[in-house]
Amino acid sequence: MRPQKIDDARLIEGLMSVLQSKGFEGASLNDLAKASGLQKASLYHRFPGGKNEIAITVLLFIHEWIRENIYLVLTEKGVAPATKLQRAIQHIRQVYHNGEKTCILNALSLDSGLVVLGDEISKAMHLWLDAFTVLGVEMGLSTAQAKAKARQSLIQVQGSLVLAKGLGDPTQFHKALTDLKQLFINE
Template identity: 45%
Template structure:
């Protein structure tokens, strides 16, 4: 009997879930295979570079997601700033499962993950910051204020994910989303 084909999207989502919860060092090949629905041999066939290549693929996927769901949305000058922010926050809420998921960058910024992927992590965070800075400038903030508010937004959203996980409650994350809305109110 032939096994059902597993899509690239399913594989990346499975890998991401393990890396989010375990980080790079804590993620075992057995857990990665289980999360993708593949046997280890099939996983290695798709990712001959092993766990490092899997992590790189997940980070590339996250970079693409930020570009499409945050950067392009927040920088679209054809759309009113309030609408841009609303759409971006809906996307952010979805990627973090309303505050139930931790940030991939946080999980991979420990130990070996940072040593191997620090440049990719930094690029993704900078893209996030630039996105919110563009929005800030669109609502009349000067360049410095826009970047400071972008950094504060990142800190609050990421910090709220840690707090939400620790408290087993999505309330801190949802409050951070609301605070972000207020920060960019016109």
């Protein structure tokens, strides 16, 4: 039997949804295969390194998403800082489905996945922090102030996603995005 063909974006989204909901340790290869649309043998063929390789692939996808939708947006030249921030917030809203989805960085850092995946998680978080730091400096903050606000931006978004998931109510996520805008605009 020929291996199933599947679109890469759909594959990653399926794998990511399992890792978001179950974490690294909780995700079984059966769960990952089902969500990806591949047979288990095809999943092994595609990812011979197993769950570690799958998680790293998903994290590389997230890193690229942050680069394209946060970093490049917030560091774009010739665009007003408030406009850039609004675009980044819209991307954040979309990727987390208005607060309905758990953050993959959080989900993968909760258990022993951190040992295997810590470098990739850290790289993605640093890229986020760098982007918001650049924005803060552009808005006239000192580097130290911009770095502090960048850290706060990550805490606000990640924390609100934990609350939204735990409470079953995305209201905290929406408030965090409003607060994120105020964090940088109301200086």
